[in-house]
Amino acid sequence: MILKNTLLFTLLFCCQSYIVWGQNAQSICPEPIKVGFNDWAPYSWVDDSGKAVGLDIDMLTLVANNLGCQVKFIHMPIKRAHQMLKSGTLDMMMGASYTKEREKYAFFTQSYRDEEIRLFTKADTLPQISIDKWQDIFSLKLKLLVPTYGWYGKDYLQSKAELHNQGLLVISQDAAQSVRMLAYKRGDILIGDSISLPYIANQSEGLALEPLPLLVDSNKIHFMLSKQTKSSGLLQEINNAILTLSNRGALAKMVNKWQNISVAQTPKTSTEEPIQAPAVIDNHGAFNYTGQGQLSR
Known part of the structure; x- marks a missing residue:
């Protein structure tokens, strides 16, 4: 009899705990x-x-x-x-x-x-382009392709006007257009998200992109x-x-x-x-x- 009561109490306790847990789990996101x-x-x-x-x-x-x-x-x-x-x-x-x-x-x-923001170029032009710091874009006179929408780091924000003045800034409608312009040699390098840009390039143009060593920004x-x-x-x-x-x-x-x-x-x-x-x-x-x-x- 004592054994039965002990087992019954244990089962009731376990079930009660399960019900309480289930109610709490359900209340987190009932919909x-x-x-x-x-x-x-x-x-x-x-x-x-x-x-x-x-x-x-x-x-x-x-x-x-x-x-x-x-x-x-x-x-x-x-x-x-x-x-x-x-x-x-x-x-x-x-x-x-x-x-x-x-x-x-x-x-x-x-x-x-x-999230990492990086500079990219075509795989076949990577050996000819070496960028270790942001100012190398100016010294090497590289045309930078930049989609209109997005955050591209403080260096870009601070130098945007100067890039434009020197004819090194090419604004595009979106990332896919930047990729197309790179494919048709309308620019030398492009900037954007380290995962999405290679994906877009492969999907839209069958283009292989390679990242440059410089990490522009991270979030x-x-x-x-x-x-x-x-x-x-x-x-x-x-x-x-x-x-x-x-x-x-x-x-x-x-x-x-x-x-x-x-x-x-x-x-x-x-x-x-x-x-x-x-x-x-x-x-x-x-x-x-x-x-x-x-x-x-």
Whole structure:
């Protein structure tokens, strides 16, 4: 009889603990987390089958899996996403650099990856170009191709006017146009994100880019969570998940996977199936990759 009571008490205690844990887990995100994204391969875009794919998509899916949360990826323009984040009709954005202006309406999670800004040239011209410092662009009289939208570091910002005055600055509409101009020798080097530029070059022009040694700039990249979110504990839980996955090496492994994708053989898609998570996508219109700027950059 004593043994039965002991077993019954143990079962009740375990079940009660399980129920409490389940209620807490459910209260973190009782509804799918609504995440806005735009076309910025290889970080996020919609493939031909209508799926949200990309490095940031995969990384957020890892975090969502760790929390037991569902994610609703919503394809939309960047300006609309920021407005919806302010109003609370959107819960989250990906690929965000910290700014004081954004902090007015969003919480920033712990960084989940780094971003590097580098200079690139065509593989066949790499032996003829040596840049160890920013001023080498002026001394070597190299024409720099720069997409209109984006942050390219303090050196570029401070020397932009002088580059223009010396005829060394070639502004392009977007990264894809910069790549085309490099292919047709309208410039000598181009500047941009260390992962996206090689991807865009391979996909749009079949062009192999090589990075130059100089690291122009680096940033920590975060998820932005609307300050209107109904779950006050969600930010901390996301931070905990990022720390856990980082310690396991899962986030670094994901970045490495996308850095090594052979885009020439697998245009518009990953070399692997995207990570499966309880997620849905709300897609407004067909995919039309233009190479334009990252959603939150």
